[in-house]
Amino acid sequence: MKGSKHIIVNLNISPEEYTYWYMGSARTVLATSIDGRSVRFPANILQPFITHQGIQGMFCIFFKADGKFDRIERL
Helix, strand or coil: CCCCEEEEEEEEECHHHHHHHHHCCCCEEEEEECCCCEEEEEHHHHHHHCECCEEEEEEEEEECCCCCEEEEEEC
16 A cells, blocks of 8 residues: 555464453553564454464554554455
8 A cells, every 4th residue: 555654563472462462451562563663552453363373473554644553464
């Protein structure tokens, strides 16, 4: 998508860890992008990607022009 802002993160989250973020008091995930930037995002955006093994893989998080979350895609 031309002109969109995005960040790529590689995630390896256990099912227990995801449950803690999604159901617990901490509802945001803090991750480091592949280029070293820190990014914090709501844990619930990962819900479509949860499996019995948790969440593993590389993801691209897209942001709108105002910096708010737009969408996430597995790469």
